Amino acid sequence: MNLKKVISIGLALLIMSHPVFPCTGITLTSKDGGIVAARTVEWALSDAQHNKILVVPRGKEFTGQTPEGYNGKVWSGKYGFVTLTAYGQNYGPDGLNEEGLYVGVYYLPDFAKYAIYDSNNAHNSMSVGDFMQWMLSSFKTVEEVINNLDEVTIVEVKNEDFGGADLPFHFKIADPQGDSKIIEIVNNGEIKVYEPYLGVITNSPTYDWHITNQRNYLGLTTQPQQPLSFAPYDLKPLGGGSGLLGLPGDFTPPSRFTRAAAFTASCRPLETSLDAVFESFRILDNFNIPIGAQIPSDYLPDDIVGATQITTASDLKNKVFYYHTMWNRQIRKIDLNAIDFATVEEQIIDDDAQKMNNMKDVTPN
Numbered sequence: 540m541n542l543k544k545v546i547s548i549g550l551a552l553l554i555m556s557h558p559v560f561p562c563t564g565i566t567l568t569s570k571d572g573g574i575v576a577a578r579t580v581e582w583a584l585s586d587a588q589h590n591k592i593l594v595v596p597r598g599k600e601f602t603g604q605t606p607e608g609y610n611g612k613v614w615s616g617k618y619g620f621v622t623l624t625a626y627g628q629n630y631g632p633d634g635l636n637e638e639g640l641y642v643g644v645y646y647l648p649d650f651a652k653y654a655i656y657d658s659n660n661a662h663n664s665m666s667v668g669d670f671m672q673w674m675l676s677s678f679k680t681v682e683e684v685i686n687n688l689d690e691v692t693i694v695e696v697k698n699e700d701f702g703g704a705d706l707p708f709h710f711k712i713a714d715p716q717g718d719s720k721i722i723e724i725v726n727n728g729e730i731k732v733y734e735p736y737l738g739v740i741t742n743s744p745t746y747d748w749h750i751t752n753q754r755n756y757l758g759l760t761t762q763p764q765q766p767l768s769f770a771p772y773d774l775k776p777l778g779g780g781s782g783l784l785g786l787p788g789d790f791t792p793p794s795r796f797t798r799a800a801a802f803t804a805s806c807r808p809l810e811t812s813l814d815a816v817f818e819s820f821r822i823l824d825n826f827n828i829p830i831g832a833q834i835p836s837d838y839l840p841d842d843i844v845g846a847t848q849i850t851t852a853s854d855l856k857n858k859v860f861y862y863h864t865m866w867n868r869q870i871r872k873i874d875l876n877a878i879d880f881a882t883v884e885e886q887i888i889d890d891d892a893q894k895m896n897n898m899k900d901v902t903p904n
Contacts, residue, residue, distance in 0.1 A: 560646040561833075561846075562632065563795045563826045564711055565803050566719065566738025567819050573812025576641045576713045576738070577819035577852035579826050580623070580632045583834055586842045587625045589632065589849040590864040590891040592873065595620050597637070597880040601672060603665030604696050606656050611664045612691060616676030619880025621860050621873055623849065624887070626700055630668035632849075637875050638679030639715040639855040642671050644708045646742045647723065651707035654728030656694040666696035667706050674712065681718040685732060693724055711740045715855040721746050739799045742792035749796045756797055759783055761805050790828055798825065812854045816861055819852045820870065866891040 564578035580589050597619040603611025618638055623631030634642045644667075656664060665673060670693050678684045698706060713719035713735075721733040723745055733746045736753065740746070764781040767774045786801055787794035802822045809815045828846035830839060845865040852861040858875040871890055 561742055561790055561792060561795065561828065562645050563799050563823065564643050564645065564738075564740040565799050565819060565822060566713060566735065567803065567806060567809060567815040567822075568717075569809040569812050569815040571811050572856055573809075573815050574713065574715060574717055574855045575812060575815040575819050575852050576643065576711070576719075576855060577816075577823055578633060578643055578645075578740075578850070579823050579847050580849045580851070581828055581846045582625075582848050583828075583830060583840070583843075583846040585840045587631075587848060588627065589623050589625060590862075590866060590889065591624045591627075592860075592862075592888040593622050593624050593629055593631075594873075594878065594883060594886050594888065595622065595629075595672075595676065596883050596885055599676065599885070601669065601676065603669040603673075603691075605658075605661055605664045605666070605694055606696055607658065607661065610661050611666075611669065612662060612673070614673065614677065616672075618676055618679060619875075619878065619883065620675040621875065621888075622671070622675065623851070628668060628698070628700060630671050633851050633853070634671060634675045635853045635855075635858070635860045635875065636675045636679070637858065637878070637880050639858050640675065640679055640681070640684075641711075641713045641853045641855055642674050643711040643740070644671055645711065645740055647707050647709040647745070648705070648743055649707070650725060650743050650745050651709060651723065652725050652727050653695045654692045654724075657692075660692055663690065664692045664694050666698070667693055667708050668698070671710070674710075680714045680716065681712050681720055684712055684722075685720060688722075688730055688732075692728065709740075709746070711735065713738075713855060737800045737803045739796055739803060741796040741799065744792075749793065752793050753797065753800065756785075756801075759786060759801055790826075790833065795826060812856050816852045816854055816859075817870075820850060820861075820863070823850050864891055866894040867896050869897045 561581045567575045599616040602609045602613050605611045618636045620634055620636035622634035625631040632644045674684050709723040719735045723731045761782040764776045830846045849864045860873040863870050
């Protein structure tokens with residue numbers, strides 16, 4: 540058996556055991572008080588329809604799901620929000636509510652372990668998707684979320700509609716006041732809360748492991764490498780671009796975490812929130828994954844053109860949700876200030892129905 544075939548089989552087995560879902564999140568700030576939480580969403584199994592965005596009105600009645608059905612926590616939403624969806628479900632990787640609270644959901648396979656379901660506690664129980672909606676619909680600040688975590692129990696709920704994949708997630712939350720936290724549910728329901736490192740989040744392992752791993756990169760610098768002399772040789776950098784030499788470039792979560800932290804720490808000064816939005820898209824271009832880079836040719840899905848299915852940027856100060864997709868890289872926006880969440884009907888925004896990139900012909904006549 541040749542090496543190429545061995546590698547292909549190994550990749551196929553990895554894909555079947557862990558779907559390729561390597562999302563990357565960052566936060567940028569601007570001099571005018573702007574805070575932008577941005578991220579890529581990767582999903583390499585099939586078209587997860589992340590481009591379909593759900594608008595949820597204020598006052599919606601929710602019922603949490605448990606392994607027994609829809610018999611979990613019941614609550615009424617105080618705030619309206621917009622959220623990405625997945626496979627037609629009413630939740631997805633990213634959401635922003637009308638008060639500027641951001642909730643991002645990131646894959647955490649092998650480490651996220653939700654509470655063991657107890658039917659006696661059904662009235663406080665909910666699925667991981669419900670947890671996202673509960674935060675977006677119930678709170679306007681990170682502090683409020685953290686102070687109310689003991690009101691709910693997140694339990695494992697199998698959802699075959701979600702592409703048949705397991706749903707082990709952790710969360711990044713942020714608000715317009717600049718507060719942000721990482722929430723992880725491990726050890727059968729133990730909730731751990733971390734301060735975000737430079738606003739960065741990726742996937743497994745757990746967040747404390749990623750912080751420890753940053754100690755391997757203390758020598759990274761944006762300064763160009765300096766010439767060295769070892770007689771009779773004089774060694775100089777091979778052209779420009781020698782700053783951050785040694786920065787890992789693969790798509791594993793530890794490498795993406797380190798790369799995102801480096802690009803965030805070295806980000807140029809940004810004057811306005813809109814500057815931060817566009818800069819976040821530029822930075823996240825470094826994390827786009829072509830579908831063939833992660834999937835063996837024998838297992839390529841035929842309904843997607845890239846593993847990076849959508850990239851979003853949430854302007855928390857101005858309550859504007861920006862995004863572009865694998866089908867259309869034109870940046871689009873949803874201005875939550877312009878939506879009357881008291882009267883708006885729950886609806887899906889699908890701006891990718893034609894699945895065709897916009898193109899402008901500027902050929903001179």
